[in-house]
Amino acid sequence: MLDICFLSLLYLHRYSPNGWLFLKVPKVITTYCPRCKGHTEHSVSIYKHGKRRTLSEGQRRYLAKQEGYGSKRKPEQKRFAKVTKKTVLKLKCQKCGYILHRRGLRLKKVELVEVVGG
Numbered sequence: 001m002l003d004i005c006f007l008s009l010l011y012l013h014r015y016s017p018n019g020w021l022f023l024k025v026p027k028v029i030t031t032y033c034p035r036c037k038g039h040t041e042h043s044v045s046i047y048k049h050g051k052r053r054t055l056s057e058g059q060r061r062y063l064a065k066q067e068g069y070g071s072k073r074k075p076e077q078k079r080f081a082k083v084t085k086k087t088v089l090k091l092k093c094q095k096c097g098y099i100l101h102r103r104g105l106r107l108k109k110v111e112l113v114e115v116v117g118g
């Protein structure tokens with residue numbers, strides 16, 4: 001069962017046997033680069049957030065407030081409505097090295113695949 005979404009003709013959407021949507025993304029796609037002002041080849045990777053800096057102002061303030069006896073700064077989240085997170089694709093222009101992020105869909109699984117003649 002393979003259907004191509006109108007949003008992004010480059011991506012192959014597919015339903016896995018247990019019903020969850022997963023996505024196959026080609027490793028290299030041709031898309032618009034704002035610096036080159038034209039379509040160039042971009043290498044694709046999945047964005048991952050960086051490590052929290054413990055010495056940043058906000059984090060220090062948060063930890064100070066969290067200290068001692070009393071309530072938490074923010075309520076603990078006990079139930080989650082969503083089971084998936086939105087994936088962000090990191091596209092790097094192979095011509096100039098400009099990196100742009102592309103906000104993704106809610107997916108359980110993202111796979112980078114090599115597409116021949118894509």
Ligand SMILES: [Zn+2]
Pocket residue numbers: 033034035036040093094095096097098
């Ligand atoms: Zn570029």
